[in-house]
Amino acid sequence: MKSLFKLSPVYCFLFLLILFAGCAKEDSPEIEEPKPEEETFNYSSSAKYNLNIVYFLPTDVKERKESHRRLSEILLHGQAFYRKHMQEYGFGNKTYNMLVDEDQDRVKVIYLKAKYPTSNYPYEGGGAKIIEEVDAYFAANVGERNSDHTLILTPVLDCDNRDVPYYGMGRYCFAMDYNEMDVRFFGENSKRGNDASKYIGGLLHELGHGLNLPHNKEKVSEVHKSNKGTALMGGGNYTYGKSPTFLTRASCAILNNCQVISDFEDTFYTGASLQITSVLASYTNGELKISGTFDTNKDVNYVCFYNDPATDNADYDAVSWAAPVEGGNAFNISMPMSELHQKDNTPYVLRLRFCHSDGEISNISYSYSLENNEPIIEFGDKENFDRTNWQVIDFSSEENNELASYVLDGDADTFWHSRWSQDATSYPHHLTIDMDAMHDVSGFSFLQRDGMRKVKDIEIMVSTDNAQWESIGNFQLKEINTLHHVSLGNKTSFRYFKIIANSAFDGQQYAAMAEIMCF
Incomplete structure (x- = not known):
């Protein structure tokens, strides 16, 4: 029986050549394209305690473009900002410590892959879930944890549509990262310039919480000063890099004892107790005067006074003062009521924050109210009756x-x-x-x-x-x-x-x- 078709010698040769080539390719190992060399950094710090910086990567979001450069520049910028105000108030050449490659201007950032997508770490409740994974990483990598203070950044695709943690939780604090969060855009009259101010200022504001700082607002007289303006721990997250922004003296007094700002090795946050033994309050010549004494088991070097209008549940509008301790256990401050923004008939909570040398803060609260712009004082020592036989x-x-x-x-x-x-x-x-x-x-x-x-x-x-x-x-x-x-x-x-x-x-x-x- 004759074949239906017959290959010519030339076609047979070509067929065998193709078959051989295919087999040869199948048997030979793949040749990978060479990968670019990864950058190496030599991080160091003269400090004992350094801020932990974690870049937390949910499974559905990739690292944002040039994140290491941008975040390094942001945190070095903030480091200089904190140092400037610590020096201005006489606390010395102090700022938050970090592991840094000085030659390449890069800060050590730990890139940590999350277990789940972004939706598992929402603003409400997501912080605790992230901390659980971060703590598990530090437990498995003990040498990576350099202090009790940790900044955690979560990348987002769109800064205007985000649902990730953005707040402080004890000595942890959260912020976000996106492609155009860059100090190079400061002062630019554009959306990305305004966003850079808002979100870089927001990062440094939340970092303040992670470094033990509460909210506070600038005094009336500071608003229009070129070296003051808006307090970072008030509305400064909207003005940083755009208009005058500063740390208050009270914020710096608290930072002075913070573990990652300290210039000495010690045991921090070991627990402190404090009791007021006497307190006097008076109003003379337009000033609310507070003085008193206390007993404590941990040395106190500064007392901060926060005057918070009790017209809402927030403390962004608390105007603050700070004064060094006198004689080891006494405090004294005079606060002009003209420096308060809310006057007229306004109830106030006065929060005294005692700054212990080991970084702990003891909080004591009093209340007073303004009537016709003068404080009606409802606290202070009274001659209470002896209760021995009561x-x-x-x-x-x-x-x-x-x-x-x-x-x-x-x-x-x-x-x-x-x-x-x-x-x-x-x-x-x-x-x-x-x-x-x-x-x-x-x-x-x-x-x-x-x-x-x-x-x-x-x-x-x-x-x-x-x-x-x-x-x-x-x-x-x-x-x-x-x-x-x-x-x-x-x-x-x-x-x-x-x-x-x-x-x-x-x-x-x-x-x-x-x-x-x-x-």
Whole structure:
């Protein structure tokens, strides 16, 4: 039988040549194109403690373009900014320490691949998830952790549409990275110039939180000064690199003791306790004057005073002062009320932040209000009556080891708590106290529990015989952890008084109180 077709000798040769070539290619190893050499850096620091910088890469987002150069330039720019203001206030040539290759102007950044896509690390709740993975990395790579302070950056495709953590959480802080976040665009009259100011300023603002800083606002007199302007820890995340921006003296006083700004080796953040032993407050010549003494187990070198309008739940508008400690345990400050932005009839919380040399900060709060631009002072030492023979003779309920009698024991760390472990009781709660003798009383002093369950609304009843009772009014206490006073206006004579608690600041059914006194 004849074949249907017949290949010519030439076609047979070509066919065999192609077949041989294919087999030869299949059997030979692939030749890879040479990869560009990776840059190498020699990082060093003269400091014992250095800021950890982590670039956190979710699985669905690649590293942004030139991130190492841009972030290095941003952090070196910020390092110079922090140093400038530390020097201006007399704290020395200090700034946050980093591992740096001085010859190539590069900062050590740890590029860490995440376990999940960006959607797993949203603004709300994503920070804790990222910290868990970062901590796991440091646990497996102990030598990579250089301090207790960590800046974490998450790349995004679009800075205008992002949902990643952007805040401080203790000594961790979060910011983002995108392709045009670059100091080279500072001052440029364009969207990318404005964004560079906002997001680089935002990075350094959040870094401030990671270095122990709270919010604060510039004083009225600082707004238009060429070397001041807007406080970084206030609205400075919108002005940095565009118009005058600065660190306040209070911020620098706190930074002075920060682990990664320290110029010495020591043990940091070991726990500090502090109690105010006396405090005096007065208003003269347009200035609110605060002085006092304290006891502490850790040295304090500065006290910072934050005047925060209590008209909202934020503290961006808190105007601050700072003063060195006198004689080891005394403080004294004069604060012109003209420097406050909110005046008229405004309630204020005054937060005292005691800066311990080991980096810890002890916080004590007081309250006052402005009326016709003058402070009405509701705190300070009073001549409280001796409570040696006082007794709690009746109470609505108490918890084991949180007894009603603790409101008279003189210990700020003990407190009465309504019953909660079983058969929990609800408002109203009450305590009845026998002062053992008649007193002419001008007012009451209350110390709330330093924690939850602070009492809000109360009624005070008084009696001369524990039989006939008279109400002397309804009052609202302060949601602060320091002694504050309720004035009766006129002196009232009685031996017994009953405090009826009607509500709590946290809206829960429980009540707690540390101390009750009269003056």
